[in-house]
Amino acid sequence: MSTLQQRAEEIAEELSYLDREERFEWxxxxxxxxxxxxxxxxxxxVKGCQSKVWLRVWQEENNLRIIxxxxxxLVKGIVSLLISIFDNATIDESKSFDFIEWMNKNxxxxxxxxxxxxxxxxxxxQG
Amino acid sequence: MxxxxxxxxxxxxxxxxxxxxxxxxxQSVISAVxxxxxxxxxxxxxxxxxxxxxxxxxxxxARMRIAEYLGAERNEIVFQKNxxxxxxxxxxxFVAKLxxxxxxxxxxxxxxxxxxxxxxxxAARTGAELVFSQVDEDGCFDEQHWLKLLIxxxxxxxxxxxxxxxxxxxxxxxxxxxxxxxxxxTLIDAAQLMPHERIDFDKLGADFLVFSxxxxxxxxxxxxxxxxxxxxxxxxxxxxxxxxxDTVHLSSSTFQEPPLRFExxxxxxxxxxxxxxxxxxxxxxxxETQHAHESCMMQGVLNALNQIEGTRFLGDPTSDARLAxxxxxxxxxxxxxxxxxxxxxxxxxxxxxxxPLLEQCGxxxxxxxxxxxxxxxxxxxxxxxxxxxxxxxLR
Numbered sequence: 001m002s003t004l005q006q007r008a009e010e011i012a013e014e015l016s017y018l019d020r021e022e023r024f025e026w027x028x029x030x031x032x033x034x035x036x037x038x039x040x041x042x043x044x045x046v047k048g049c050q051s052k053v054w055l056r057v058w059q060e061e062n063n064l065r066i067i068x069x070x071x072x073x074l075v076k077g078i079v080s081l082l083i084s085i086f087d088n089a090t091i092d093e094s095k096s097f098d099f100i101e102w103m104n105k106n107x108x109x110x111x112x113x114x115x116x117x118x119x120x121x122x123x124x125x126q127g
Numbered sequence: 128m129x130x131x132x133x134x135x136x137x138x139x140x141x142x143x144x145x146x147x148x149x150x151x152x153x154q155s156v157i158s159a160v161x162x163x164x165x166x167x168x169x170x171x172x173x174x175x176x177x178x179x180x181x182x183x184x185x186x187x188x189a190r191m192r193i194a195e196y197l198g199a200e201r202n203e204i205v206f207q208k209n210x211x212x213x214x215x216x217x218x219x220x221f222v223a224k225l226x227x228x229x230x231x232x233x234x235x236x237x238x239x240x241x242x243x244x245x246x247x248x249x250a251a252r253t254g255a256e257l258v259f260s261q262v263d264e265d266g267c268f269d270e271q272h273w274l275k276l277l278i279x280x281x282x283x284x285x286x287x288x289x290x291x292x293x294x295x296x297x298x299x300x301x302x303x304x305x306x307x308x309x310x311x312x313t314l315i316d317a318a319q320l321m322p323h324e325r326i327d328f329d330k331l332g333a334d335f336l337v338f339s340x341x342x343x344x345x346x347x348x349x350x351x352x353x354x355x356x357x358x359x360x361x362x363x364x365x366x367x368x369x370x371x372x373d374t375v376h377l378s379s380s381t382f383q384e385p386p387l388r389f390e391x392x393x394x395x396x397x398x399x400x401x402x403x404x405x406x407x408x409x410x411x412x413x414x415e416t417q418h419a420h421e422s423c424m425m426q427g428v429l430n431a432l433n434q435i436e437g438t439r440f441l442g443d444p445t446s447d448a449r450l451a452x453x454x455x456x457x458x459x460x461x462x463x464x465x466x467x468x469x470x471x472x473x474x475x476x477x478x479x480x481x482x483p484l485l486e487q488c489g490x491x492x493x494x495x496x497x498x499x500x501x502x503x504x505x506x507x508x509x510x511x512x513x514x515x516x517x518x519x520x521l522r
Contacts, residue, residue, distance in 0.1 A: 024469050028520060051461045051492070072459035073521055074466075109469070 031077030146499030189403025198327035228254030293442020345405030359385035431511035450497035
């Protein structure tokens with residue numbers, strides 16, 4: 001199984017072929033494609049600024065497992081991205097990965113990051 | 128008009144539809160601020176040198192200019208930080224003295240948090256009761272209900288002139304006449320009215336009127352309280368410090384006359400001077416032709432929205448407003464705002480600092496498009512185009 005770092009690099013490579021507008025569209029598509037559970041509970045709700053986000057985070061042996069969704073499509077895209085990178089990562093790997101820096105490096109637009117209470121999501125995932 | 132605004136020169140593709148949040152600044156305002164800092168950046172009311180005198184003169188000339196434009200006396204214009212601070216001053220220094228526990232303060236269900244939370248704090252301190260006129264199913268002001276509450280006996284009435292969520296202009300002339308008839312003192316939150324309509328404080332007959340500099344094309348950091356002088360003169364200062372005192376002893380002090388009594392410490396001098404320039408700009412441009420132009424542009428915004436199936440407006444969109452708040456079925460407001468931003472269209476998304484109203488409308492988050500002096504047909508066309516694309520893509 002690939003490491004968190006490898007998965008992040010693969011996605012970064014995919015993004016590197018896209019311009020700013022295409023990256024934005026990519027996030028929308030990623031959000032539309034996210035398959036998820038429909039039985040989220042109130043305690044799984046992460047307080048976001050303008051939209052609702054649900055994250056279920058648990059451990060299987062030493063690995064982190066995540067599922068989640070949002071009522072907003074772009075946020076769902078970000079949730080999907082978080083899952084692609086963090087799901088099945090080891091606890092140590094996940095704690096040492098700076099997702100916000102990775103987003104900035106890959107020019108995923110600031111307005112998308114601001115609107116979703118991303119820090120709250122990362123706290124749930126990284127503790 | 129856009130050529131007067133460097134924001135648009137530097138962002139030629141920007142479609143700015145967030146005037147109700149804050150307005151862009153014309154070059155004349157930026158130059159006035161810059162000139163103060165470049166040529167005569169002294170302090171006001173306390174300098175014994177030429178630089179200070181020049182600052183003093185410019186600061187007081189701005190006050191004079193604002194008073195003239197608004198049909199008020201120079202000493203009725205108090206500089207505050209913003210609308211919010213101005214309302215808090217009236218609440219704490221004027222209304223607090225009137226209130227006995229159980230007395231009622233009349234508000235409407237459409238207030239911005241500035242004209243709500245300030246009164247909640249006062250109520251907690253004094254035991255006053257806040258009463259609210261109801262909002263009808265369409266999110267509109269219910270004048271009959273407001274009058275009924277007014278007649279039932281209230282100590283003070285504070286209301287917005289234009290809702291920052293629905294854009295509805297309240298019948299403030301009739302409301303003020305009714306309040307005056309019953310001897311109820313009043314405060315008008317004119318933050319959303321001032322950018323679009325000329326008002327005459329004296330003719331209007333309100334006791335207090337407040338607005339923000341940055342929404343009338345002026346700098347941030349300055350808001351205006353206009354109060355009838357005899358009422359200002361009854362008020363104790365709320366914040367103490369330099370500049371607002373007459374004599375100071377170790378155990379007590381006496382205070383300046385209004386308005387300086389309420390301007391403790393060094394004020395935002397550059398912002399006040401900039402606001403004077405903004406008022407000059409408004410005076411030159413807020414014409415009847417401009418009014419008709421804004422009505423036409425707003426109709427363009429509404430037409431674009433009405434093209435979209437499933438658009439729901441908050442309030443009555445046909446009321447010749449200068450903003451529209453809406454939700455679109457099947458599209459999250461946050462997504463729509465972000466998508467429009469990607470297309471260089473700036474709108475507001477969220478609860479617009481009016482949580483109770485949004486809650487009553489059963490809406491978590493809405494989008495608001497608001498227009499102003501520079502809005503032109505290109506903006507409307509680009510907005511319509513981006514909106515159509517957004518909905519197609521996001522649904």
